[in-house]
Amino acid sequence: MGGEPSMMENVVPALILTTLAGLATGVGGLIAYFIPRPDMRYLSVSLGFATGVMIFIAFVDLFSNAREEIGAGYANLFFLGGLLTVFFLDKVVPHAHMNGRADPHCDRLYRGGIMLALGIAIHNLPEGAAVALVSMADLSLGIPIAIAIAIHNIPEGIAVSVPLYCATSDRKKASLYSFLAGMAQPLGAILAILILMPFLTDFVLNASIAFVAGIMVMICFDELIPIANSYGDEHLTNAGLIAGIFVMMVALALFQ
Template identity: 45%
Template sequence: MNELLFAFGLTLFAGLATGAGAFLALVTRRTDAKFLAVSLGFSAGVMIYVSLVEIFVKAQVALVAELGERAGAWATAGGFFGGIALIAVIDRLVPSRVNPHEYPHDDGGRQRRLMRMGTMTAVAIAIHNFPEGFATFVAAMQEPSVAIPVVVAIALHNIPEGISVAVPIHSATGDRRKAFRYSFLSGLAEPLGGVLGYLILLPFMSDAVFGVVFAGVAGIMVFISLDKLLPTAQEYGEHHLSVYGLVAGMAVMAVSLLLFV
């Protein structure tokens, strides 16, 4: 019982860091265009780096171990581009009246695009946090000493992810509570993934399934970064500001991985 509570506590801590990121972004009381451009670029850098350097690699390791080097590499690539295809199809199926890419370039359309982007980012982060929470929960059950630094790293990842949800939603609505709520709920997928993983998924989970899911999540996060976060960042500020934010996000994520993983 103590092991279960410990594992759940770790996944809950990691998930709550998403809300902490939203809180930090909202208490700054800065929603000007330059801040938004840098923040969105920063979020894109975080998501691209963690997707390609951590999530994709973990997926490939799992699939190679299960399927062999060649088949595992192909399965990882297939899962990655399958995730991109999935989110791209969903984006194309959205009616033009609610698709953020189809709005006229006026203030109302801009606000709707931001709201849509923040919501889709929250969904993508929740999808990412679900298997991540499951992995954290299992690691905590099996190797608690290994799980603690992993959870710290995940929590650091989740802070800027919370920013990536809260900033566009707050800028679109002016409602700090709504922005925090969306970010907080996306983070709760972490402990939810851990609990459901223990109760339901663990008996059926294999390295192959886990690897394909992680590869798909990496593809989804990269697509959202390139299709939504970066274009919007450049629209709201100078081109260089979004690029500086992008590089800063990658650097922060790189340091967190080097220090804690």
């Protein structure tokens, strides 16, 4: 396979990028050290921004590139597989969604915060695989993908740390759980590399990228958009979404 040497050379950078993207969740978790009381309405804009980044990069880069390499039929099939995988995980794995219903008195939030951290960790596994696979294929494309993932990991970390901080008044524990949820991302990257590396061809790589695009889009529709609307309203969400798309337009233009 012509691209195999470069893929092997990109394994370590791919793992580094994935780890840095995962650490962004912990960065978001540090918000527990700076907030006097829970007020997560501003997350509507930031989650909308992350949604714009994710959707734009999934369609404009990942899916379109995969379609050029393996054809529309295969790309569509694997994209659909990514959508169904997230849908299936949400059905069979018990976890709490980021529903934005923070109790104003900060009680009964501990269990919800723990389940939320578990839910984010579940979603971070395929996202880690996404960053790793894309980076192995094309490091210059993997960098903006990692940035996109990191951008949306920051508000996820906030959404974990705030309810846990409210429930326990323990800033350190709230931040720690956010960090641990983010570390599922490099774990996903390692698993993807170990499982796929023996079978990695151009077709497998591009099929995986189309699959990853489906995962990213489903996460946006299933998690980020409904949650962003619940924190504020659709106008704030859409403003953030448009801003996210615009930023990625500029970023990808600069990288290319």
